[in-house]
Amino acid sequence: MNFDLSEEQLAVQQAARDFAQTELLPGVIERDTHQKFPTEQIKKMGELGFMGMMVDPKYNGGGMDTVSYVLAMEEISKVDASASVCMSVNNSLVAWGLEKYGTEEQKKKYLTRVATAEAIGAFCLSEPEAGSDATSQRTTAEDKGDHYLLNGTKNWITNGNSAGVYLVIAQTDAEKKHKGINALIVEKGMPGFVIGKKEDKMGIRGSDTHSLMFTDVKVPKANRIGEDGFGFSFAMNTLNGGRIGIASQALGIAAGAYELALKYAKERKAFGKTLSQHQAIQFMLADMATKIDGARLLIHRAALLKDQKKDFVKAAAMAKLYASQIAQEVTTDAVQIHGGYGYVKEYHVERLMRDAKITQIYEGTSEIQRMVISRELLR
Numbered sequence: 001m002n003f004d005l006s007e008e009q010l011a012v013q014q015a016a017r018d019f020a021q022t023e024l025l026p027g028v029i030e031r032d033t034h035q036k037f038p039t040e041q042i043k044k045m046g047e048l049g050f051m052g053m054m055v056d057p058k059y060n061g062g063g064m065d066t067v068s069y070v071l072a073m074e075e076i077s078k079v080d081a082s083a084s085v086c087m088s089v090n091n092s093l094v095a096w097g098l099e100k101y102g103t104e105e106q107k108k109k110y111l112t113r114v115a116t117a118e119a120i121g122a123f124c125l126s127e128p129e130a131g132s133d134a135t136s137q138r139t140t141a142e143d144k145g146d147h148y149l150l151n152g153t154k155n156w157i158t159n160g161n162s163a164g165v166y167l168v169i170a171q172t173d174a175e176k177k178h179k180g181i182n183a184l185i186v187e188k189g190m191p192g193f194v195i196g197k198k199e200d201k202m203g204i205r206g207s208d209t210h211s212l213m214f215t216d217v218k219v220p221k222a223n224r225i226g227e228d229g230f231g232f233s234f235a236m237n238t239l240n241g242g243r244i245g246i247a248s249q250a251l252g253i254a255a256g257a258y259e260l261a262l263k264y265a266k267e268r269k270a271f272g273k274t275l276s277q278h279q280a281i282q283f284m285l286a287d288m289a290t291k292i293d294g295a296r297l298l299i300h301r302a303a304l305l306k307d308q309k310k311d312f313v314k315a316a317a318m319a320k321l322y323a324s325q326i327a328q329e330v331t332t333d334a335v336q337i338h339g340g341y342g343y344v345k346e347y348h349v350e351r352l353m354r355d356a357k358i359t360q361i362y363e364g365t366s367e368i369q370r371m372v373i374s375r376e377l378l379r
């Protein structure tokens, strides 16, 4: 085993850390307060190569490994989880899905733009009646020969308004159940495609989460990903990889809160000494650091397995389950260490605590992760 990062991985980590501090930190509280999408920041992240990190350079990507990606995700998430969810969806769901399963024509037309965030990607699976049970798709893609006619509503779509390329999962043949589902590439502006209301959220408030409505949207057959009926497998396979991204987001949120708490504990005095000189606080910091390291190891293992083209399904689900759980605990403790100051926006930890919760919900809730893990254990 080798726990050392390569020079290239260390450079990526440092570049992401610098970017987060100089470009994301200023304004992050204001974006959270006003639910403002980080448009300029995401554009710069695209220019710097953070939005298509693992994509082949021939499609404008960075050609990097998954370990580099999770290192960058952690650093960006320490500061701005709204920017990092955009980064995660773009990299691990949309770009990866297009590269792995798209045709050459689809890659040239869409992946090349998604990889630089010239067109941000969105992944559209959830519906008002289909969340954890993603097989209950009500959105339909009726086969009309050379095109599909798309009708229905998608809910909770990250990058809902800011995206340009949407991967939409829809039912073509209800009799075939999940084997009759297709994944279609839909472009913003296609007639009949309407972007619905923006959700007013507890956390990741800078991320734009929207419902989407499709009424008789004509989607060319050339925009179907994979064979007829491959859509459900496409969604599940893509989400398996996506979980590594969200696990890294949870890790970054936890690590960001921990770093702030550590610094604060060394500065703030109570009863004639710094907080860090009180054993209760020392033990709290020790538990926080141990949990963070445990999550990081699980995530790096999952990323490495993916890079080695080995089965990473269980490892990714374990990483997401654990990292999202400790993100709750660590961010809550970080607020506690800050006392009253932790409860106000200026000190950042209250935002990180609010941001942490979503990592237990999207891209498969914690209960769904346990289902995935136990299925693999009992196979």
Ligand SMILES: Cc1cc2nc3c(=O)[nH]c(=O)nc-3n(C[C@H](O)[C@H](O)[C@H](O)COP(=O)(O)OP(=O)(O)OC[C@H]3O[C@@H](n4cnc5c(N)ncnc54)[C@H](O)[C@@H]3O)c2cc1C
Residues within 6 Å of the ligand: 089, 122, 123, 124, 125, 126, 130, 131, 132, 133, 155, 156, 157, 158, 159, 201, 204, 209, 358, 361, 362, 363, 364, 365, 366, 367, 368
């Ligand atoms: C901010 C945000 C962004 C999102 N972004 C996207 C996106 O970009 N694209 C997208 O497609 N979706 C997105 N989602 C949707 C998200 O993936 C779903 O909310 C999630 O999968 C849960 O589905 P649900 O909300 O319908 O809850 P439900 O499926 O109704 O679940 C409710 C509760 O029941 C539990 N539960 C359900 N079934 C079982 C079971 N069999 N056994 C035990 N417990 C169970 C769940 O774990 C959960 O605790 C986003 C959601 C949010 C809030």
